Amino acid sequence: MSPWHGANCALSILLSFLCFLPALVPALDITLDEPFQSSLASLPHSPCTALFTRNGRFGCGAPSRDPLEGVLLSWAGMEKGEGPINSSTSSDATQNGPIKFVAVFPDGTMDANAVEILTGTYGGEGGDGKVKLVGILVVNATAPQGMTISDYTSPTAASPQGENTPAADLTYDPEYEWNSAGDGLSYLNLGKTPGAFVADADVASYVLSTAQEQASSLSKNFAKTASSPLVSAKMMYYMGPEDATTESCLSWKDKYDDELSPKCLPLGGNSIWAIAGTRADPSAANKNKRSVVMIASNLDGPSMFHDTTPAANAAAGNILTAIMAAKAIGSFTDDILDSFKRQIAFGFFQGEKYGYIGSRSFLSDAYFPGLDCKKEVTQDDSMAYDAGRATCMHPLRPTLGFRELGEMYGMLSVDQIAVPETADTLYVHDDGTTIAANVLKQLSFGDVQVVNEGNEDVPPSPTSSLMKMSGGTLGGAVLAGYSEAFSDPYYGTYKDSASLRDIDLDSIAAAATIAARAAVSMAYYDADDDDNDLDNAVAFAQNNVAKISSDDEVLLLMANCLFYDGKCKFLEQYESVEDENDKARVGQSLSQYEHLGTPPSFFAGVYSFMYGQPYIASKGGYYGSLLETDLKNEDWRVTAHPSVLETSILGLLNDMLGRGSKGHKNITCSSTKQCQNQSICSGSDGDYAVCAGGKICVCSRARFHPALDPAFVPLEGELPGMFEMQYNETYDDGSSPAYTEPFWSADVGISIFRTSAVVEQAALWVTISGLFFCTLNIWVSWWLKGQLEKLSLI
Template sequence: MGAARKVLAAWATLAALALTGLQPARAEVNGVNAMTEAMLTEYASLPCVRSIARDGAVGCGSPSDRSVAEGGALFLVESVEDVTGLIENAQGFDAVALVVDDALLHGDSLRAMQDLARKIRVAAVIVTVEEDGSPQEPPRSSAAPTTWIPSGDGLLNETVSFVVTRLRNATQSEEIRALAASNRDRGYADAVFQHSARYQFYLGKETATSLSCLVSGRCDPLGGLSVWASAGPVPVNSAKETVLLTANLDAASFFHDVVPARDTTASGVAAVLLAAKALASVDESVLEALSKQIVVALFNGEVWSRAGSRRFVHDVALGECLSPQTASPYNESTCANPPVYALAWTSLGLENITDVVSVNNVAGNESDTFYVHSAAGTASANAAAALQSVASSSTDVDVSITSATTSGVVPPSPLDSFLAAELETDVSFGGAGLVVSGFDAAITDANPRYSSRYDRRDEGSEADDAEALTAARIADVATLLARHAFVQAGGSTSDAVNFVLVDETHAAELWDCLTKDFACTLVADVIGAEDTTAVADFMGSTLFAASEGIAGGAPNFFSGIYSPFPVENNVMRPVPLFVRDYLAQYGRNASLVEKATESAKYACAQDLECMAMTEPPECELGRSALACLRGGCVCSNAYFHDAVSPALVYEGGAFSVDAQKLADDDGLWTEPRWSDGTLTLYTSANSASTTIALLVCGILLTIGCVFALRKAQGMLDNTKYKLN
């Protein structure tokens, strides 16, 4: 009876307020929460997250108070003109929650929405998706326009004051579009009941910078783990110079959970991995006879001021561990500053790296012609000529390499960190620098979807046939990269052509895993998962599929936040783990893996278990590190390396910044710590007619409840029971 009386009291309060024309206070409205809670519907969605740099933030905003999330009426946006029209006719609207199709979310529309937010409150922007995820108009690159990206719409660089969240599937999208259309058909502000939405999500103060946020402990650095390895079965050798093949391991889009990066990242990763595997097939004695060693590296955190390559170059240029740790779970000395698990990187030396060849964006070009961009200087020009010579001699491949028209200038890639080494480390890189790509003067000429959530594989049988051709081209590019590295390391062109060749069948399988379904047999085999279902479970929220948001499909190439000592803390991300295991298994003799997996003594499920072994395999000091490969602990020549700004120092469980190591162009990117947001839909009262309707309903309900209570009391009196 107590609950019923509270409800009656709430209705009486609302009726009295309506009669007097007063607005109910928050505490008074809460009196009817028991009745309205059942009317709320929550939807799962993927929010746009703010990224905070040393000079400010980009991305989305949130309510200024972490405990408050004011809602707004659903407003259907079917064109940018709908937003501009609302700006001109905003009277009658207190707040709106814009419902926008995914294809309409681009730089121009977001800027219009921010203009709207200056006139009325934008409670949220809800992005809906189609069943097949296909855009209804040609997508554009989300990057800011530059010389290399002239058609970029700048979406990634926008800063807005409201939350933007993307629904996970088409079913939810249809429901919310229908509710917004209902609001529109009723005339929005004149409707009796408005379908409304709010989003509870707090991203910190709008004025935050990464420096202040790190000091307060409210942000984490963006980055992760890079992976590098010696190509082939030979560990790194400090007595030899180095030829380095590299690519970026991460990408970005407006939604951090939707980064398929087919051409932007996956194509370069595939090319480097395939080149490393091809080199591993060369006889060990042939590789040992080369005058130089070949190393491959996949750098993470590149979208965050080149965090991965910048850190690697800094550490290799330094060449020594400032804080060694003699007690090591990896059975060798490790380093606390910089924090790495193995000391093999000290054997490289920046001054001993004679060639850096970076590869990216080799899947957007449907042509068989690829381009080599050479850095300024004779060494780079000679290296470019050598690559073209190898390509000309490789009559067994179907692609060609031609010089880009932008001579002496290279597109964005990890090579930039090597070229800038002297400015940041006082150690110069005097070697040759090349970038191999599928474009000449502009990335978006070959791939208009570059660095956007639409840079993904299309669906359907015709698309699969086209992807098979793409995989074959990438295999040919990888063959040429591996042969070029072999020749630059001291081998002959004839030996390179005879010994080095990428398996196209394997290339097609790898390409499908990286662009279609990461929960594939190859990945399961490489990371030692029981089956593909176990891979999908491990991937969790880092998977991406157009129709289900993150329920399956290609891997998410967003780097994530940097976590110190991820192996010990068991916070490994799937993509770097797969890359490390792939390079370790195909870079060492397969017999090592087979021997470890056959021995119960070295059985493991993850690296952490190898670290805890009392008698692990004895790895060669400074040249290899323990890794759990296919269920067995093995001495690996593939390594993780921190991908985070060199200026960041981690001590005592907290981050600090070494200002002397902070380069001018190092954004020191961070992400605020946030909890999962909640998108809630409900019915709200937004007009005088609604107030009258509620008053009438309240009076009728009150009369009905009083009548029912008296009737019930009479019945109880007749049975000689008393109602207290």
């Protein structure tokens, strides 16, 4: 073969390769200005996902599985329907159809009104004739100059979980506008418009400046700009049909084999409940039950961008307050706690911001009307999920220990404590059905004032959930950091973050002290005819519950975990011991290490096999619920994979509340197996020892409870993750939202790339030419070789 032909062929191959090279080179910078760099590959972002309800859907999503591509544009007035292209631009300039674009919103400028105008003006089939909206990006740390915190809006509703939301029928005061900055953006159905939040400040700045420059250039010189290389986004976020509902996605069947193949999962997880004092003997559970005073907190926060739910004020501060209240009450001995007229309990409820999932599930099973268990089984203590307590196999409840609780006397919820409206001031919201407000207003101390709002409106919380489910006969109070309405315009946004404002640990310590003293007062209170009884109860609490310091070691450790580093060693320590406990019981690790992340994120998540749903593991398989009657005691176990947050809170509550027995000894352990023969829990036959994260044997005080909307029930005899909706007056009258989240496909994501019709066309011709000449050279070389062989020259 001639050397010339070989060189020519190699050159042709090189030309072809260079045309494909930009698509093969990964992103090395946050710009697209380097040679051969046409793509940022995967843009780091948090998606705006869709949620389904029984009546429809809301949130974002693409109209199909096909990728949507659009030029990045951002211009002043886009939220008012003012186009980016000069009105004098000739219609010939867009004869090939409108330019597809992705709108880029600077930080704090996207609200419900802007999105509705934008989608209404540019979101139709042909846009406005010149441009067509295909997606939305919100970029962090790019707020317009002069914008202040008061200019921000909250994407949740003005009446959170109330009027104009799917959970309106579950809220006791659905019309009260607690969230005055709320505009309901989160509840818009953007089923044809994918959206995302870009958190990285450098990437966000580049994306916004590029979008603004491109919009300005299009306005000044459309023809020239449209034919030049432009930075665009490709978005792939199909989230199901625009008219999907919870029922339609749960009952979806595969068209090829007609087998049930759900396309979504319920929201939820695991709540944790615990008691202070001795656990009752389950064999005598119906005798001498004391009524319950419960301190409650939500575990989750609301957000439009689920992967970015810092919820520092909406969730993290509440959790920390309730945990520190448990620590304070745990300083009492069991004998003292058992002598109170009422039992003190704690509830940490998952999914509260999405139809009160956690509190409704717990209250439905324990009280209103109580769980209708189709099959109860009690295992040997070594295998039981909760020693001495039965398991309900259908609907699956790992433990029926909640049946030992007495009737609910009152609930004290904590809310938005971390960023209070006024320093050294906490506010009481109550319904007047209990003594809670009368107790709380007597508990001011030092510079800390407790103010009773006195309007008998209760903000959305586990307390309002109790009020609604009891028909208003039971209630309590909410101890909050706001007065007549939420004082935090960042509620429900990605800016509710400890990295963006100061967290008031003094407020959290004070609220925990007051909540603990209030619970002790309400539990101690005799309620006879003596007018001094309430004063005596408050005095007892003030004298015996020590003031919590904001320098408390546990408070500081937990504050770091909840506000800054969700992968902290403190939470991992407690989670790892609980994992060892499960290993000893079921023979394998159940930990999935579902961390809060760094920074932490508090979205509830979905309820499934890998994300907290308890299931039955037997020799015959895995089941979300089961009625089979011939399983032998040793042939099955109930297991679950709660998140690190849920698991560590359970361990913390055991550690804080389980050291009060008169038989307690500091026996070290690495798992519960080492505590089983230790006589440290002498209160009753219902008590038993476990190993907690402090690696000390303590008495068991805390339990998980499935946080699953009562509208759902796991399908009997089926794999975990399969659910059906139940319709009956007892458990679900059709009022619950029944939230579900659709499955994500493997190829979802967003990439940024530089494109131009001229450049693409040139690249195509060069590629075709290179391939043509390469093929021609190969053929000529083959032909020439044959001719030379005939002439015996080779």
